[in-house]
Amino acid sequence: MQLQQTISQRISEALQSIFQIAVDADQVALQPTRKEFAGSFTFVTFPYTKQAGKGPEQIGQALGEYLKENAAEIKGFNVVKGFLNLEVEEAEWLRLFREMMQQPGYGQAEASGRNVMVEYSSPNTNKPLHLGHLRNNFLGYSVSEILKANGHNVLKANLVNDRGIHICKSMLAYEKFGNGETPQSSGLKGDHLVGKYYVQFDKAYKEQIEELAAQGVDKEEAKKKAPLMLEAQDMLKKWEEGDPAVVNLWKQMNSWVYAGFDETYRNIGVDFDKFYYESGTYMLGKELVEEGLQKEVFFRKDDGSVWVDLTDEGLDEKLLLRADGTSVYITQDLGTAQLKYNDFPYDESLYVVADEQNYHFQVLKAVLKKLGKPYAEGIYHLSYGMVDLPSGKMKSREGTVVDADELVLEMEDTARQQTEELGKIEGFTPEQARELYHTLAMGALKYFLLKVDPKKRMLFNPQESIDFRGNTGPFVQYSHARISAILRKAAEMGIQVEAASFDDFKNLHETEQEVIAQLVNYPAVIAEAGKLYAPSVIANYAYDLAKAYNRFYQEVSIFNETDEQARRFRIALSAMVARLLRHSMRLLGINVPDRM
């Protein structure tokens, strides 16, 4: 980054001095040189032909000569059509490398003073987590870590959707069909047990609709009139009124679910600084609705329901409170937004929520703006694409989901099989082996879900288990493990990486230079990932770095090297790569093993 800036600055000077063209250094666009040409950075001269009154080759030639003469970093150049390819001095690469070695916090940006709240996970307490939630959890966790690396103060929040009609559905089904079943009595994990009744509700509900339809009732009408639905609505009302029996059942079932979630969160390695519960925020939401009525930015219809008119923002009229006074989804989100800001005055508040809710968040932001809330502007919906199965969309109610807990178990089993097949398990205690399988399983899974641009939908095929080769988490983990072996050996030989000097080292191998060039990029990559909220940028970087290192590893020998300086340099280079692999994978929530 620093190197690029220096070169850009020189080019800016050259354009001024040779052609009297004024271009700011930060306007000078450098790109990495394509592999088939010599050089590391390329400057495109086409845009300047008119101003310079010269052809693109002539400009390139003139700039190249100027840089070779005046820029110490530039060793040489070549011009192909309108492309000026610049070669960087070996000493400059080594200087950059030494510099980063001496920064223990290389990759961590300086404190920005910005507060960023990241809400993610936000589960419903009526069913266990599935593959879609995994993408959400991994994204939210990773984006939080990336933002920390960018120097922001991050608070990870989890808003638990613990109330509402959907919760009443599983409660009702449990009441009717549960026979007092408990996690203890059935051996089922709490969230799975509750989820079972959610599915049962839907099944029974559909049967009722069919029955009514058979009696000639209109389908839409039947959905509203089915006794189970009426009972669920009644239950919701009782809940809001504080009916002790309903509230007790609710507490009981939620506590089961929380125990289940805790276990899953721990297992998949995500965490939160603060939990919010919808049951604790929806009342505040109602107050905000009241405030809006007083400010006359909301209005009440004849039936008593409260609405906001957003047609002048290109949106529709939106219901904020039902006629019976109960709250809807957005009501509690209004309250939560206020509460969040009270707790943690943020500059930015991210909501990691699937893109099916794009409209909802437009509305939320617009409503808060109408209320004149200062924090409305900082709201940002980090919208991500759904995970599709080959059969299409996952639906909890229909049971066509890939269960998160099961998936993790399957991945661990795959990791075990692969490792055993490769015979890489000798010297491991059973406990270490189990830990390794978990590390690999989570690495494969997280990397798989994070390497894709968050905004895009992605496909997961449960039939084909996630790969451990190629562009995968285990590939990066493997690269790290190999370096660890080298560092262990170096330590045995008494070589201390930190103190190792290689001041007289010369003749950088092509692959070594390529690795350094990758390492130099890291801070820019972190900034980019932070700007775009895209862990995929980090994932691709880790992969590229590992690939560059593996090429070096293949072509250049370390311990057979007779030149002492070269050997020390290569060990130091390896150590630095290991450091950044570990660091970048940490930003994805992935651990790297020392042996595998």
Next chain:
RNA sequence: GGUCUCGUAGCUCAGCUGGAUAGAGCAACUGCCUUCUAAGCAGUAGGUCUUUGGUUCGAAUCCAAACGGGAUCACCA
């Protein structure tokens, strides 16, 4: 129907604010382990970047339209 979004190799995906002959991985084929971990490395093959126009020195990238997926427009969350 309105709005939004996506369309790159057989499959899964990269491709930054426009730049050279569009890149990886998987799958297929060929080499490389008496030398630091072969979960690796090197190579072959595979493309009208959905289509058509436009902007320009130059378009996978920007604009418009068409076609084809998807999301949303609920007193569900």
